[in-house]
Amino acid sequence: MHDTIADAPAPDDISAFRQEVRDFIAQAADAEIREAGRKMTSFFPSFEPTMRWHRILHRRGWAAAPWPREYGGPGWSVEQQQIFEDECRRAGVPRLLPQGLAMVGPAIMKFGTPEQKQRFLPGIASGDDFWAQGYSEPNAGSDLASLSCRAVREGDHYVINGSKTWTTYAHHANRMFLLVRTSTEGKPQQGISFFLLDRLDLPGLTIRPIIGLDGFPEQCDVFFENVRVPLDSCLGEENKGWTVAKYLLEYERGGSSSFATHFRNELDAIRRLATSSGDGFGGRVVDDPVFQQRYARLLMETAALEATEVQFAALEKGSPESGPMSSMIKITSMETLQRITELAVDVAGTPSLTLQLQALTVGSGVEPIGPEEALTIMPKYLNNRAASIFGGSNEIQRNIIAKLLLSR
Amino acid sequence: MHDTIADAPAPDDISAFRQEVRDFIAQAADAEIREAGRKMTSFFPSFEPTMRWHRILHRRGWAAAPWPREYGGPGWSVEQQQIFEDECRRAGVPRLLPQGLAMVGPAIMKFGTPEQKQRFLPGIASGDDFWAQGYSEPNAGSDLASLSCRAVREGDHYVINGSKTWTTYAHHANRMFLLVRTSTEGKPQQGISFFLLDRLDLPGLTIRPIIGLDGFPEQCDVFFENVRVPLDSCLGEENKGWTVAKYLLEYERGGSSSFATHFRNELDAIRRLATSSGDGFGGRVVDDPVFQQRYARLLMETAALEATEVQFAALEKGSPESGPMSSMIKITSMETLQRITELAVDVAGTPSLTLQLQALTVGSGVEPIGPEEALTIMPKYLNNRAASIFGGSNEIQRNIIAKLLLSR
């Protein structure tokens, strides 16, 4: 096994660090922030309290945990980052939104000009800016190369026409990164540019929230009608946006986050619910061997996922295994997650059918109907149907694996 | 619901008929015939005792149960045929081999000349002849249209060159029906002829048994090297063999036999084994809720299969549903069967790993090692891996369904 830990601090320092993190979260995360963590029903927690938590962490210097120190990161070892993440999960605070910190931020670090870095990175680190991601289009879902939103140079501006969809929280965003077609020559991947928009209150730019299966707006359509943006909007070279996008896709697909830890937390919650749920015969669901088998099977899947995450993290960059294994992580993590949400629904039973938009709204003060633990179960089940669709559908991921297998 | 029963006799006659069948089987089926039924581990029971049973039934006039009276059938109603089949299953006698009775026989009835009918049907009905089926070729499994075994006219003979494979019991057969290419013009399906060979001891014809996963020879390779057969070997017109083959495929795929009844018998056997099997904690497997769920799920699948069989039998010939539903029956019946054999293996546990070629051989007199009920479990599991391959693989069947769905 490769060692995945760099600059590992001494054990004593580690436990002191853990305590420091735990103490800080305990005093800094207020009730509404915790409520936002508790009421997460998709990959994206409630916007306002999460951004507030982002800014609180930033003031402590901890918001951009994996970032290098020069860009505002705390300079932590991998182990410290892991501890920080563990403690955040344990405390139930919301995960910070990834669009800036984990997506466009790293892309700007890698491909940005010094001017772009200076202009954009501080606002991402601080949480003063929120970036929307403009990749998908109505007719280009998992097939990014076919996108048709286009930008044409006119004097000292680009003029953008077209639309983007599945743009998470665009209605909350003040900035946006997006892929646009700047040329139709060559292969479809060529001629795509990666744009950074520093404002969204532009003439011709319209944002329309999309209501999801759970009844909440999370994604948005974004329409561009002759939207003018300056020529320095490109990240990287014009027509070379595919390189940036691929870099980010890899980043997103493999992920640095540990799904396994998250899944164990979800499973713990199911176990608690099963412990307080009747089986219809005076016993508890948790004692039903059929429940136990499904649960144990998910623990097994989670163990295998953890093992794959560890293996993936230990792979050398560009190793031939990293392609298929990153797709494999996407497939197995999302399918296991979907099965976890299915089990939760079955344990919760008919009370999970109750639609509780208000009780789910952070800060509403509305009490849930039925058991509190069941409140988020159905929204999670519904929202996570998207887990095998977005970010390159699982069908696309299997195509990728097969292609690599057959080309060996 | 359509009524599937034609010429239904009165209830009293029916129960008298059932008793008559039961009595006859009880006195006519000797120990070895029953042993052949008990030791069936694939769709094909042991050859010798099964053909002996065929001839015994023929003497009673009952061998060709679904055949019209003019060709030697007993002239039974559908209900009587069902009762006869039920009673045979109940008594555990082997199913008669289908190649003659259910495959080439009906094809000859539909496409044969009067001379062919007279020449071939009596031997099929009586069990004096056994026909091998020559469809598959080493390079044309589920893709029959691409077959390359060819016959060329030379004077008053055809000369056959090529080979066939997966030819069940060819090493026991004295006759054979096969598809050969007689022309290379037009579409691949055109130019295929359906041949009837009235002897297999021909110069240049070689039969080589293939040992299967279970260690027994059941299938054969058949090689043709300048094998000369008379010009009247064609069933139907030359180059129109595809029509005959399609007719037979439909016949085979939908089947008139009730898988559901068979599966319930198999499930009963599993339940008996589970009743006598320890669960490792002093209890019985049959009382384990996890076993019960898997078992009940298979009962459910069997109920749905039965419903589909009933629906299919009630469809008008040529109804638009009959195509997809016949493929559906093939898929679901074979996949349920495979799951049934999996459950059996899990209930039997490690004793099913014992390889017992002698004890499985009908008439060997060798006692099985371990529980008698476990003897056939592993061979069934292994052999039934083929259930989703042969007779048009389940992938092909799904292609067919999708094609029909998309063409509506």
Place this chain on the structure above:
Amino acid sequence: MALLTDDLRAMLDDSVDKFIRDRYDFHARQALVSGQTGYSADHWAQFADMGWLGIPFAEQVGGLGGGIVDTLGLMRRFGRGLVVEPYLAVVGLAGQALAGADDGEARDAMLSALVAGDVLPVLAWEETASRGNPAWVELSARGDGGGWCLDGEKITVLNAPQASHLVVSARVAGQAGDADGIELFLLPARAEGVEVTGFPTIDGHRAGQVRFQAARARPLTFDGRGGPLLRRVLDQAGLMLAAEGVGVMESLLQRTVDYTRTRRQFGVPIASFQVLQHRMADMYIATTQAENLLNLTAARWLPDGDNAEAAAALKAQLCVSGRYVGQQAIQLHGGIGMTDELDVGHYFKRLTSMGLLFGDEAWQLRRIWQAHAAA
């Protein structure tokens, strides 16, 4: 077994088709879902006029004299149209409970009004700890001289906020879980001591929690016949639900086939991808399995007998088929299937509800085993 003539059933089916076509496009349906009452009283009056409310009831109460099997054509079409009117709850659940009541006077009065569209009784049977088990009744009924008092709580009472009356399972003897000692009671939904907490459900329907505190109610059954009646009613409701589910599934299959034919990716319709073709073949299989099992179960249904194993198998198949068809319909539609704007997600959510109502898959498999082992 159907009781009505083929002609009459065909006529009913046609009238439902026409209603769905003329009055129940997706936008009209969504307007009802987001409205105050969650259904249309006009529609309901029309149901009464068309005789739909009377299909499975005796002619003496104004019904058509059919059986539960005769409602299946309507239910299947309601599935296709995603109808939210409380037909299952009123006709299938409370209505069937009333039809089996020992108190002939209450029965005839209520059913006459039900068939006329004047009352909306619903059935309250599920409790917090009952999962699928109708014998897990903790809610108690005590006789106090002149009458009976109910105390306890019911959950997921379908269409409770819209109900005029409640039919309630209550324990008069024994302990929760005992098959004996259960009776059914009738009371107005707005009676004293009744508190209904209504809510929308994820599938666009309405339901409620109902608390009873010394609520006075009239017994509908006697001598412990409430328990067996309730089990029969739930089995019948499962049959109706399966018919609705088949309607939902065939709609989803059709929409998915249509969508994949028009949606293009990588320069071709996505229906040309073999993996999606096989997925649709499996959706067809799942749908057709449920449909065939529904038909066979209906054909063999014993109006007064024990249909437990067959009902459990059908409901289990509905759970299995419904989950597969619903999930794959979303998957094959991709992101657009995740939106509130397209009907696909609403069909999916209805199937999700169906999976849980009247006992989930594991529950039904357990019942299959029990019935099978007892046979």
Place this chain on the structure above:
Amino acid sequence: MALLTDDLRAMLDDSVDKFIRDRYDFHARQALVSGQTGYSADHWAQFADMGWLGIPFAEQVGGLGGGIVDTLGLMRRFGRGLVVEPYLAVVGLAGQALAGADDGEARDAMLSALVAGDVLPVLAWEETASRGNPAWVELSARGDGGGWCLDGEKITVLNAPQASHLVVSARVAGQAGDADGIELFLLPARAEGVEVTGFPTIDGHRAGQVRFQAARARPLTFDGRGGPLLRRVLDQAGLMLAAEGVGVMESLLQRTVDYTRTRRQFGVPIASFQVLQHRMADMYIATTQAENLLNLTAARWLPDGDNAEAAAALKAQLCVSGRYVGQQAIQLHGGIGMTDELDVGHYFKRLTSMGLLFGDEAWQLRRIWQAHAAA
């Protein structure tokens, strides 16, 4: 955790690769399988010479001083080569039981002979009613002054017909199912009162039923330490089996990819069909899940600690992955995969065996739950 140096392990792995390449093609393997003894004594002597038999044993008995994790490279390669020599039974099961024995004299004598290739001890633990449970021991050991007598029966004793000695779990106190009261005993396989009914198994290996009637045996453990030792040994054997299974699966995946690239249907290589591509992607995933879990489990293995949950998860994954990869390899090969002539069917049968040995999937899931619920 591995105990040997990376260099030494790499050397061992290379030597196994060379052996498989030079001496173990499929036909050579099949000749062994159908031969009288079912393995090659020459090979075994070579295993001893190469030091393979000593990998997980102390230097004082001639071993390399490694741990069970150090055998995994070899086991994986044995999986690729479908090796039938009784390495798992002798080194993994009996050898590990002996290595943990309290009787130091018997231990050292047997292990020295084992490492030298002079004895073939095997472990007899499974009984008719024990399923995966090593505590379900009915076979009894009674002390009679000078020694101990065994009475009872063991089933599926791996490599029993080839064994020189038997290590047997026996009950000295308590009842079948009790975790306490179990000790391990040693006796020659041809001792008086021992009857071995040998047979081939479907995977080309050998096993046997063994009956003990007043068979005199020497105790290897005392004070109830036999039970815990046996559980540890079985967990270790599961780890070795998983390594072998990963070797089998990667071979099947490679063969399937190769076959679908060359086999043509409908005028194209069948590897061009998307459905088969996805099937192979899933075979890759299943194989890689098992491989990664094997590696992580090995890295975290506690040589003397409780590995129960991790061992159960790994074995469960082996069952799940092995079943899928084996079945799909047959399916994608079509008819040819059903024949004795091609190695694919033999790999499949080995995976089938693995699924049942040391407790099947349901058994392992039960153990996962128990360990998890206890934590």
